[in-house]
Amino acid sequence: MADIPDYLIERSRERRQLLTGDTSGDAGGGAGDAAGVAATPAAATAAATAPATAPAVLAPQPVPAPIPEVPPPTPPSVLAALGRKRIPYWAMPVLLFLPIWAFLYVGTLESPTRGETGLIGNGEEVYTATAACSSCHASDGAGTNSGPQLSGGEMLLTFPETPDGLGLAQQIEWIVKGTNDTGVGRPYGATSRGDAGEGRVAGWFGEMPGFSGDLTAREVISVSLYERAVHNDSDTARTVAALVDEMTASGDIVLPESFPADITAEEIQALLAPIFGAAAMETESAES
Numbered sequence: 001m002a003d004i005p006d007y008l009i010e011r012s013r014e015r016r017q018l019l020t021g022d023t024s025g026d027a028g029g030g031a032g033d034a035a036g037v038a039a040t041p042a043a044a045t046a047a048a049t050a051p052a053t054a055p056a057v058l059a060p061q062p063v064p065a066p067i068p069e070v071p072p073p074t075p076p077s078v079l080a081a082l083g084r085k086r087i088p089y090w091a092m093p094v095l096l097f098l099p100i101w102a103f104l105y106v107g108t109l110e111s112p113t114r115g116e117t118g119l120i121g122n123g124e125e126v127y128t129a130t131a132a133c134s135s136c137h138a139s140d141g142a143g144t145n146s147g148p149q150l151s152g153g154e155m156l157l158t159f160p161e162t163p164d165g166l167g168l169a170q171q172i173e174w175i176v177k178g179t180n181d182t183g184v185g186r187p188y189g190a191t192s193r194g195d196a197g198e199g200r201v202a203g204w205f206g207e208m209p210g211f212s213g214d215l216t217a218r219e220v221i222s223v224s225l226y227e228r229a230v231h232n233d234s235d236t237a238r239t240v241a242a243l244v245d246e247m248t249a250s251g252d253i254v255l256p257e258s259f260p261a262d263i264t265a266e267e268i269q270a271l272l273a274p275i276f277g278a279a280a281m282e283t284e285s286a287e288s
């Protein structure tokens with residue numbers, strides 16, 4: 001056991017006297033003194049036993065009660081907050097309509113269902129606005145009294161999807177010429193059209209204006225592909241539209257400013273040949 005320095009023993013004794021108001025603790029202190037002074041094993045044993053008697057003296061002493069803590073004064077800002085009404089009454093209707101407003105707001109964030117992009121998007125613009133094809137054929141292609149139905153595969157019966165692009169070329173020719181430049185009574189489109197396989201003849205329904213002077217070549221191509229892709233669900237038309245965008249951008253094909261009214265389907269087909277070559281390759285690689 002390490003020696004306890006005298007001054008610690010002295011301090012301990014003074015402290016005990018102060019607490020107990022009793023000098024009988026001097027005996028313990030004395031023993032402690034002895035331990036502090038004497039370094040003999042016997043004295044050390046005495047010192048070890050002495051503290052055992054000390055608690056007996058200290059035990060009855062009441063532990064001073066802890067001073068009760070005074071709660072800090074409530075800050076005025078908190079008092080003001082407690083006194084205030086939680087939600088003002090005028091805010092209730094606003095809060096009630098908040099979910100409805102949120103619902104409507106989210107609705108405006110959704111992209112329009114019919115938003116087409118690229119060449120098909122240009123075609124939609126031509127169909128509904130620039131050339132107003134929709135005024136005779138209806139915006140969904142279902143037809144009106146002024147123009148026959150184009151949707152639901154109808155138009156692909158007249159101008160079929162053919163690997164050589166002839167069907168599309170004939171459709172483009174038709175839109176450029178209309179009823180009069182085709183010539184009333186003259187056939188257009190696939191001859192397999194109709195129950196008897198007689199095909200269409202200009203003037204069968206009415207009179208459609210030609211658009212050679214009103215639309216650019218690109219616009220006629222775009223509206224043709226729009227009708228095929230959107231009104232007739234043709235994936236081929238979407239592929240071809242993407243290729244037209246690509247190949248005109250790269251200069252692989254150069255479109256004329258507009259198609260003259262005396263153009264033939266074969267000339268249009270030749271112009272689009274690189275696209276159908278590429279489309280055929282894409283279809284082949286998709287199938288393999």
Ligand code: HEC
Binds near residue numbers: 135149158207224
């Ligand atoms: C003034 C009304 C009118 C407008 C505008 C019009 N068409 Fe037509 N369209 C017709 C009529 C009528 C026919 C039938 C032709 C006939 O009887 O000679 C027709 C036929 C067609 C056909 C052939 C359908 C088939 O199966 O025979 C296509 C394709 C077509 N229109 C596309 C268009 C496009 C594209 C536009 C806009 C660029 C357009 N039309 C604008 C009235 C219109």
